[in-house]
Amino acid sequence: MKAPSTRLLALLAVLLAGCRSTPLPPDWQTNAHSALKSFSSAYLSGNTRAAELEFARARSEIASTGRGDLVARAELVRCATRVASLEFDNCAGFQALAQDASASERSYAAYLTGHWQGLNPALLPAQHRALLTAAGTTRDKSLVNSIEDPLSRLVAAGVLLQNGRLTPADIVAATETASAQGWRRPLLAWLGVQAQRAQEAGDRDASARVQRRIELVSKSLE
Template sequence: MKRYLGLICCCLLLLCGCAAQSIPEWRTDSFNSLEKYKDEFLAGKEHLAEVHFQKAVDEIKSSGDLTLLMTAHLTRSALQIAVLETPDFRNYLEIAKADPADADEQKNYYLLLEGKFDSLQKDKLPKPYQDLAEVLEKGDQKEISQVVGEIQDDLSRLIATGLAVRNGREDEALLTGAVDLASSHGWRKPLLIYLNRLKSYYRENQNWEKEEKIRLKMELLTPHSGMRGKTGPAC
């Protein structure tokens, strides 16, 4: 279960465990619940996502591990940023008041998500996010798009894209990359959100032809669109 620890520190999306020993049931249950939360959230199934998230939080609370509890709430904040929503850090900040001794990575990840690049310790972040924090602080659009595109983990790359947009650093390549990424995974919620963002980008840049193509694509992908039921030409 080393991956269990690695990915949660990298993108705060999983929970940690130990490969050499038997895994406590609460760890397995919380891990599975967070995985289901991610899937339902990205699918746009808000109610189911919240049910799984609360189950994960309850399992973690049974262990008394505040650092892991902070991680779970930052997971949700990171996913909110990934789909261009305003992140809610209130639960994380309440837990942080207890000052868990081993929460440096969580603190620096929070500062990254908040966009406080000059306050965080970049060496406390996983390598992809160290580079991301540096280029976002510099504000070089070409470098930002390049660093985001080089992030190997797909969900981490979507979070990085959301961070770039949140900090006013977006271009066509960044947005189309997010659309392609969401499409390849079947992540309906970010797909529609980034298509809409891309449409707005084209409108702002007066690229009417591309804007219209995105508008038509979104119309076709929207439930209950006019295409429903049209299986062939009339006789």
């Protein structure tokens, strides 16, 4: 299984880069970054217990600084990873710390939760800016395929689903992205979307095909 994208974790890389006054960063920075990477990997693979333990470790390391803005960044990483797996909670962990977060981080949280009205694309991570203006302009092609990073692509697809702007091509792109990475949790979520669409269309062959994939992935979690 491939490791999670480094672009999403760049939120923490900013944290690391901003605090280096010596050749080596403090232990809390290194430990927090490592724990967040482990969290994303475990979460996407479907290992909920390991993911929770790793995120708690990351949060504890960051909280040792007493800086709510840095903890808020970690919560954004968790929220984005959940959105990629179609698990929406309005970024609850971040919202509790939003008053200490920067304008760009509050904008990213608004983007992740589908609150796009009045949102300034310039405040978003680069890979998501174009999506904000392109969404709703077509129903024939994928809006997320142009996003190179796999995890960011899944995040974008999750956001579009919340907004009701997801195209059929986006569903295929998200499903096959999760499949190619071997990320069980988002793959099952997106296969579930495919199954629902096939049932609504009365396409028995497609429904049966998707169900076989769901059963195969589910068994790999046992």
